[in-house]
Amino acid sequence: DWGNLGKFKSANEKLQSPNPSEQRVVFMGNSITEGWTKSFFKGKPYVNRGIGGQTTPQMLLRVRQDVIALEPTIVVILACTNDFACITGPMTLAEIRDNILSMVELAKTNDIIPIVSSVLPAYDYPWRPGLEPNKKIPKLNALLNAMAKEQNVPYLDYFSAMADERNGLPKEYTTDEVHVTEKGYGIMGDIVEEAISKALKNK
Numbered sequence: 001d002w003g004n005l006g007k008f009k010s011a012n013e014k015l016q017s018p019n020p021s022e023q024r025v026v027f028m029g030n031s032i033t034e035g036w037t038k039s040f041f042k043g044k045p046y047v048n049r050g051i052g053g054q055t056t057p058q059m060l061l062r063v064r065q066d067v068i069a070l071e072p073t074i075v076v077i078l079a080c081t082n083d084f085a086c087i088t089g090p091m092t093l094a095e096i097r098d099n100i101l102s103m104v105e106l107a108k109t110n111d112i113i114p115i116v117s118s119v120l121p122a123y124d125y126p127w128r129p130g131l132e133p134n135k136k137i138p139k140l141n142a143l144l145n146a147m148a149k150e151q152n153v154p155y156l157d158y159f160s161a162m163a164d165e166r167n168g169l170p171k172e173y174t175t176d177e178v179h180v181t182e183k184g185y186g187i188m189g190d191i192v193e194e195a196i197s198k199a200l201k202n203k
Contacts, residue, residue: 003061004051017071018045023200026067028103029078030054032120032180040189047072055088056080056099063103068110074199075107076156076192078117080140081178084133085125093136097143104151113199115192116148118159122178123168134167156195158188 018024024045027033033050041048049066051058056079067075082088083096100116107114118141122133141159148155162184164170168177173184180188 003058004054005062005065007051008049008066012065012069015047015070018073023074024070024072025074025076025196026070026072027076027078028059028063028067029076029117030059030082032081032178033078035179036188037182037185040185050078053082053087054079055082055091056096056103057088060099060102063106067103068106068112072112073203074113074115074196075103076115076117076196077103078120078158080119080144081122081133081137084119084122084131084136084140085128086131093140093143096140097147100144101147101151104147104153108151108153113153113203114151115154115156115195115199116144117156117192118144120158120178120180121163121167121169123166124177126176126178138167154195154199156192158191161191162187 022045024047026047026049029050031050031052033048034052036048047070059079077100079100080096083091104114104116119137122137125131125133145155162169162173173181175181
């Protein structure tokens, strides 16, 4: 199960279709999404579909099962850092961008509003040092921003709000230069809530 399609199979089957007045939001991502504090989702029509370690080709493989089939109004896509870490092999910036573009196109075709998130800052990967994500991530974010404008979909800029002078995460926002602390999630929560609210108003 290369794409880990089985992880949420049971949960997806149990999840009922949203009520007519419900504005369901699916969060599609990797460990940063999966690790989001549960209190953020409590009492909200938000569905967490993050899987730690996943790359964009793996996420693309499960868009139908973990996003489209859940009938959300919005999908928040946060990905790409594992692509830089070469977890499923080397990828170019254009290839990573195109995988996000394919997720956007699938969402739009199914009347789902995609919110394209910037990649979070990362100075280095402790488990794969020397790959210089702090130099590559800003370049990819520029591509993602341009793509979002071309597709006329929202772009969510976590990077500008969270990056330090190294293009990394400040110590109070991270445990290991990549994963996010409760304070970091607090910053992200404010930013994404604003983006969701704006997307719903412009719907």
